[in-house]
Amino acid sequence: MLRIAVLGAGVMATALTFPAVENGNEVRFIGTHLDDDIIDSIQATRQHPVLELKVDERAKAYHFANAAEAIEGADVIMSGVNSFGVDWVGRQLAKLAKPGQIILCVTKGMQADEDGTLHILPEVLKKHMGNLADEAHWAAIVGPSNAGELAVHRDTRVVFCGEEQEVRDRLVAAYRTDYYHVWTSTDFVGHEVGACMKNIFAFGGGFAAGMLDKAGQTDAKYVMYDYTAALFGEGARELKQMVAFMGGDPEVATGLGGVGDMFVTTMGGRNVRARTYVGAGVPFSQIRNVKMKGITLEGVAAIGVVGEAIEKLTRRGVIAETDYPWCAPSTTSLLTMLPSICPGRSSSAEKSDVG
Numbered sequence: 001m002l003r004i005a006v007l008g009a010g011v012m013a014t015a016l017t018f019p020a021v022e023n024g025n026e027v028r029f030i031g032t033h034l035d036d037d038i039i040d041s042i043q044a045t046r047q048h049p050v051l052e053l054k055v056d057e058r059a060k061a062y063h064f065a066n067a068a069e070a071i072e073g074a075d076v077i078m079s080g081v082n083s084f085g086v087d088w089v090g091r092q093l094a095k096l097a098k099p100g101q102i103i104l105c106v107t108k109g110m111q112a113d114e115d116g117t118l119h120i121l122p123e124v125l126k127k128h129m130g131n132l133a134d135e136a137h138w139a140a141i142v143g144p145s146n147a148g149e150l151a152v153h154r155d156t157r158v159v160f161c162g163e164e165q166e167v168r169d170r171l172v173a174a175y176r177t178d179y180y181h182v183w184t185s186t187d188f189v190g191h192e193v194g195a196c197m198k199n200i201f202a203f204g205g206g207f208a209a210g211m212l213d214k215a216g217q218t219d220a221k222y223v224m225y226d227y228t229a230a231l232f233g234e235g236a237r238e239l240k241q242m243v244a245f246m247g248g249d250p251e252v253a254t255g256l257g258g259v260g261d262m263f264v265t266t267m268g269g270r271n272v273r274a275r276t277y278v279g280a281g282v283p284f285s286q287i288r289n290v291k292m293k294g295i296t297l298e299g300v301a302a303i304g305v306v307g308e309a310i311e312k313l314t315r316r317g318v319i320a321e322t323d324y325p326w327c328a329p330s331t332t333s334l335l336t337m338l339p340s341i342c343p344g345r346s347s348s349a350e351k352s353d354v355g
Helices: 011-015 017-022 036-045 064-071 083-096 121-135 147-151 165-175 188-204 207-214 225-245 250-254 256-267 270-279 284-291 298-315 334-341
Strands: 003-007 026-030 059-062 076-079 102-105 110-112 118-120 137-142 156-161 180-185
Touching: 003 011, 003 064, 003 083, 011 017, 011 147, 017 026, 017 059, 017 147, 017 165, 026 064, 036 059, 059 064, 064 083, 076 083, 083 121, 083 298, 102 121, 102 165, 110 121, 110 188, 110 298, 118 121, 118 188, 118 298, 121 137, 121 188, 137 165, 137 188, 137 256, 156 165, 156 188, 156 256, 165 180, 180 188, 188 225, 188 250, 188 256, 188 270, 188 298, 207 225, 207 270, 225 250, 225 256, 250 256, 256 270, 270 284, 270 298
Parallel strands: 003 026, 003 076, 026 059, 076 102, 102 137, 156 180
Antiparallel strands: 110 118, 137 156
């Protein structure tokens, strides 16, 4: 049995409490200071207001004011806050984590330096934790996993990544069930890069539905599967190339952590809704403030971060202009479309959900 502290009360972090408690682990999940309404609801009725399901009574919910109590004695701390809050999470881990704990990352994305050098999010957490990061054990969960499907026990297959065999084995034993199927990998970097890149291409993959809607052809017999498939294929190629560029195994792109995850992300969820609106020509200000108010759009953040980094890396001669056409600054790229998606590129993306 492991004692697992989950930092963040979002839908995926909450969904992951189900297999953990069913395997006899002690689970304590902690809302951020922006999650008070969610924690209040769970404590009162067990209902998660966004996931719209009841949370298992064996998973104990804490407000952030009691985070230190919840994390005390934990074997595992899961970083479950979305990518906009990763710096905040790093600062909290620096204060709350203890040597020897496992830091389990489920947040996906990347950050970039001023010169375009890209970093996976666990590296960002480590930067904030300083020397303490070297005394922790690091792992991540990637792969095609819809939070709602996981919570209602639909068959789901994912990859647990980590360099230490003992850590992987302990986590697999804690989470694997007859519906939550876990593979393992030592390629931490490759899978984290793939998990970020798939959000970019999955976001763009829904433009076709919006374009048809704008043209009044939503119910047309012949739709734009060809267009979407072409984007998916190019996305798979660029994803594979980015994994290799960042030092991961390019074969990650052909598995659960690459095209597998990209497929499920194109099939539903918040990015799908947003990209359909974009394809229909709806201004992002209206999407953000009216149609999808309060919903985090990590695909937009990924487009901004990676697209601008590629632009800088191209100018420096680190990569070629032809390497990433859908992320590079061209007339047909997602980066060029970004002003219509999010004026001001990444700087105007929804601010960190956690300050």
